[in-house]
Amino acid sequence: MEELPSSTVDDTLVRGTKDCEQRRRSIAPPDAAAAAAAGWSGLPDDLLIMAALDVPSLIRSGAVCRSWRDACNTFPLPALKQAPCLLYACDEYGPSDAALYCPSVDATFRIPFPGPPHHKRGFVFSCNGWVFAADEVGNPYLFNPITGVHATLPSVKTIMGRDEDDDHYYDDEGKHVVFDGVSRIGVIWARHEAYVRVAISSAAEVAACTVVIVHPPEHRLSFARPGDKTWTLLPDDIRLVSDVLYNEKDGLFYILHSRGSISTLDLISGPSPSVATIMGNVVRGSVADMYIALMPSGELLQVWRMRDLVGTPLKCRWAYRDIRRYVLQDCIDFATENDNNKPTNLQANDDQDDEPSDAEKDDQVSTHKLLVFMVNFETQKLVELGDIGDHAIFLGFNAAVCLPTKDLSPLEPNHAYMTDDCSVYGPMLRKDLCIWNINKRSIQNIMDAWTIMHSWLDLPAPIWIAKVLDSSMEKRY
Structure with missing residues (x-):
């Protein structure tokens, strides 16, 4: 060095x-x-x-x-090499730095955050130790929050094959986006609307990373590498994607579609991308926010996150019986046949001493249920798990991960730790931060479980950094 x-x-x-x-x-x-x-x-x-x-x-x-x-x-820097840490913006560190909270040592570290100040920052996502972020006009870049290594990615204007000089993509201020030639009402910010999910290949050198993005319209897929001039759009039949995951064991990207089907994407074996379906649909329509994750043993998981508006009465929230009506025959084995929809210990984000206002009820969502399924490719079924052993799941604007908790105190096994990643009501942070007990099927607010050192800023949303790259392996790009 x-x-x-x-x-x-x-x-x-x-x-x-x-x-x-x-x-x-x-x-x-x-x-x-x-x-x-x-x-x-x-x-x-x-x-x-x-x-x-x-x-x-x-x-x-x-x-x-x-x-x-x-x-x-x-x-205690070695703790940063253990997963996970929580990256978030706070007033204490100003508009250009972020806080990195490490639960294993209950410590907060200051991290320089390249790009615009937080209030002009757009979509932020993490995967394999890298952070994917968009600047004030929506152009994406990668950086490692620990080492500061960073690289630019192709312009947002090149997504969907648009020409770099397309004057109809932005308005005069570079803020108003037109999708499919149809202008939306009001100002649409590319930095918030252009990206949905991200997968990044596991690579120590930033120049070797392959980035796959889920984006509008219709949740299509495109990919690029640092140094490329444009994003490459995948075939037209790859759409309605809920999540995408990179598997470093086989070098493939796994695509989860909104009806539960799974495909693999091979970007390295041939001259052109190759897509293969390995799991068929399991439901007739969209029933939840779906994630795909790998257990350390190699099994593939589907995780379904159920959310409703804060003011939704308990009896009106989705339950097992509602999901079953959408399930295709013999495609899911549920862990329980009875669901009386009893309230959990604490509905996330419901403050018992401070009832949300009518306006807040109209535009805030909260998680109220989580379902975890093992994917059985042999039977082409999902099998619900009521126990994931000595593991925890981490969800949000990050690649969903399932990690052993043996050396990650105070993180508890058989729990899912979730940050807000709902974009239905715009980019504002609604603080849907919660912990789901998979075995007991109960939920609590993450702020009640941990003493977070600083207050949140509205943007960007807190994200899990679930893998930190070793700085000795990196070279600046």
């Missing part, structure tokens, strides 16, 4: 002095925290300097000298 020029270190130290004491407390190891209680003057000077740095600078600081390397090693 190359040593940093002194000017870079000095600039970083100046930038890191804001809220320095707060950051020291948030990232200091237990022994340093005890020393802090007795007075900061007793700490080594190098350790005090480390506490003022953001994470990318802190990682690079170990190359300055042996003393700094030793000081750097005293910080």
Whole structure:
């Protein structure tokens, strides 16, 4: 690793002095925290300097000298290489930095967030340690929040094969988007509307990443790599996609369609993309927000997230009996045959002391049920799971993941940790952050379970970073 020029270190130290004491407390190891209680003057000077740095600078600081390397090693940075961490925007860190909360050490780290200030930021998604984000006009880019490595992707104007000079795609201010030649009422921001889901191949070098996006209209698929000039649209019959997943074990992308069918996408074996259907439809129509995830053992999961408006009466919310009416014959084996739709312990986002207003009830959604299915390709069925063992599921604006919880305290096995990823009512954050107990079928607000250090900003929505790339394996693009 190359040593940093002194000017870079000095600039970083100046930038890191804001809220320095707060950051020291948030990232200091237990022994340093005890020393802090007795007075900061007793700490080594190098350790005090480390506490003022953001994470990318802190990682690079170990190359300055042996003393700094030793000081750097005293910080709980190895925890960042464990999954998962929660990336979010907050007032405390300003418009260009984000907070990275690590539950395993209950610590918050400051992360530089490249691109526009948060209030102009668009769609943000994470996959395989990379963050996919859109700038103020909707153009996407990748970056690693730990190392700062980043790269641009093709312009949003090239999605769907549009010409780069197409004057009808934006209005005069570059904000109003026209889809399929039909102008929508009101201002439509490309940075919020152009992307739905993202899958990124697992690669240590950003230039080697392949990015697949789900986008309007009709939830089509396109792919590109850093350095490409345009997005490549997949065949016309690949549409109504709910989620897409990259499987590093076989190098294939797995596509989940809105009726439960699954296809594989091969982008490396031949001169052109190859798509194969491996699972047929299981329902007649869309019944939930669907995700696809891999268990560490290799089994494929479908996860269905049921949401309703906050003000929806309990008796009007979807239950098992409603889903069964849409299920194709012999396609799903449910774990229970009886569902009396009893209330769970706590409906997410329902504040018992502060009833939502009528306006909030009209435009806020909350999760009230989660179904987890194992995909049985041999029988072409989904099998509902009431227990996923020593594992937890993480959902939101991230590639859905199922991870062992043995070394991830305080994360609990047999739980699903969810952040808000509903875009039905626009880009504003509705704080649908909750934890679902798969075995007990109960739910609680994530804010009641964890002490999050800072208050959320409305944009972008909090996302799980479920895999952090090793900086020693990366090269700048």
